[in-house]
Amino acid sequence: MLAEKQALIRQEVEEGTGAAICLEEDRSGVQTAIRLWFADLERSHSPIVTLRPTGLRRFEAKLAFGNFAADTIRQMQQASAEELQLARALVASVASSANLKIANGQTTDDWIIDNGSFTIIAEKRGIESRFDDDSVAETCRELVIPVLAAMAELYGYDPIEESAPSDQEALTEGAVKLTVVRRRERNPRNRLLCLRIHGAVCKICSLIPGKLYGDAGAIIEVHHLQPLSLSGDPRPYDPATDLIPLCPNCHRAVHTRRPVPWTPAELRSKLSSD
Known part of the structure; x- marks a missing residue:
């Protein structure tokens, strides 16, 4: 049933992370899961989150890395202290709604991605009607988006919003004009954390x-x-x-x-x- 929600999952995760996302079905378990990774990376080179239904009223989101993600990990290890701080805060926010386990007993305050075996596992229990659109969207917002957003922060995605258009008026209604505008970065991961905090x-x-x-x-x-x-x-x-x-x-x-x-x-x- 989760496979039927692919369009919803992609929309939620792309809006929440500010990154284009690829996804595919994973039928290796008892119930079909969904794998998600960054669209501009091959799956084998990307951090991957697998969202899987477990038990009767549970979902698990597991972050792992593709088999050939060494270059990606090296780039993420070059993230600034501020980017690492925000990434850790995003991951820590998951703990408010799910059980959280980070590789090698690391904590939400000091985890680092040291090699390709790094994992984060988040499990949310007691989900009523877990395959309803609202439940799936909420699960994405609470489990998948913060974890992938943290990886996006370390990897270096920075979407840009355009400022308001200039005061120049078009000569006629519907006319096409070329406008040069100043643009300033607005980070969707900041928005995500703001709403989760406040x-x-x-x-x-x-x-x-x-x-x-x-x-x-x-x-x-x-x-x-x-x-x-x-x-x-x-x-x-x-x-x-x-x-x-x-x-x-x-x-x-x-x-x-x-x-x-x-x-x-x-x-x-x-x-x-x-």
Whole structure:
């Protein structure tokens, strides 16, 4: 049944990691599993996460490396201290919802990928209706995405978002124009950790969009307390202290003051003054 969820799994994992993902069925066990790896690497050269149903209400996600991943591992070992810190925080976040085991008894605070035998195993139990879309998506978010996102951080994926378009107007509706824009990196792994640390609840008005909109999705945004547009050189962000989740209304409201947005406390005081 998990094989029928491949499109859902790929979408969730690509959005969560910021990396293109390949996947395939693994029929080597009693129940069909799904293997996932980075699309720009051959499977044998990539870190691989295998998501497997176990027991009656359990899923296991196991990270391992392909047989010829030595060059990939060497590149990951060159990651900066900040990248390693974020990767460890991503893996540590799994422990809030699953049993976590890291190779050779290493801990979430000090693990390193020393060779191709490195593994991480996360098991989540007590999953009701585990093959429903919502359950599969939640399992991906809690087990697969943080682990693969940690590997993406070490490997060096950095997706880029374009800034707002320039003020130049097209001469006619629908006209095609070439615009050169400044682009600044926004790391989806920071967003992932921010929401796992703070929860998907607005830190100004306390709205929980997921409860309000239901099937329409949890509409939550991540706000940089120091705006990216005001920063000079790119710098690492600590999701615990530099980022907060906001509902779209509050996020828009804090940016009505420019160039320095309203602080959460300032905007919150405006709400309480009504």
